[in-house]
Amino acid sequence: MPEEDDAGEDHQGRMNRRTALGAGAAALGGAGVGGAVAAHLSQAASETDLAITNEINANLNNARHLFKITAAEPQQFDGGNLRGATEDNFPVLSGQNGAVYLVRLEVGGIREPHWHPTAWELNYVVSGSAKWTILGTHLDGSYRNDVFEAGQGDLVFAPQGFFHYFENARTDMPLDVLIIFNTSVREGSDDIGIKAALNAIPRDVLATTLGIPASALDAIPTDIAPVVITKRR
Known part of the structure; x- marks a missing residue:
């Protein structure tokens, strides 16, 4: 069986399967975290937009740049x-x-x-x-x-x-x-x-x-x- 070095590859340049699986899991985990963060930011942005819209609507007749x-x-x-x-x-x-x-x-x-x-x-x-x-x-x-x-x-x-x-x-x-x-x-x-x-x-x-x-x-x-x-x- 080929010997592996510290980088997780054997001497023929092939990646160790355990290392590859670990990297894949980390990537998937990162993607999951990234997706959760993106979803949270998207929700926060939507809530912010809604708040701004509500504020504009509430002050539509009092805005200093608006004249009817x-x-x-x-x-x-x-x-x-x-x-x-x-x-x-x-x-x-x-x-x-x-x-x-x-x-x-x-x-x-x-x-x-x-x-x-x-x-x-x-x-x-x-x-x-x-x-x-x-x-x-x-x-x-x-x-x-x-x-x-x-x-x-x-x-x-x-x-x-x-x-x-x-x-x-x-x-x-x-x-x-x-x-x-x-x-x-x-x-x-x-x-x-x-x-x-x-x-x-x-x-x-x-x-x-x-x-x-x-x-x-x-x-x-x-x-x-x-x-x-x-x-x-």
């Missing part, structure tokens, strides 16, 4: 309403240069012509159709006046400082537009409307500029008020 804009109290106007998320009511936006408004224009509704001196805006048409006008300067020194209609799913960009307005183009349904600003302040703090602009100019100067008699301006309201949503009469 459709549930916000709307500002009501003659031609529609708007709901906003700004640093005033969504503190996480403070210092982030971002604000969002959901605007609804009823049939005949018009967003007063205006411009934002320090902010641009992205307008996403959620539903309905909008007539747009955007007036701005260009490198050749001329004005460029873009007039177009945007429908559901369209995105409209109004550059910082460009004069613009939009209105509900439909006669059978409201217009819903989601507006994103690169400012954290509330709407009205960075708007200059056409009515306020006209009333910031002496009537005789405005009349001279327009080439009309001052009496032709008598019907223009004299208040300097924030930008509003109005309605066709």
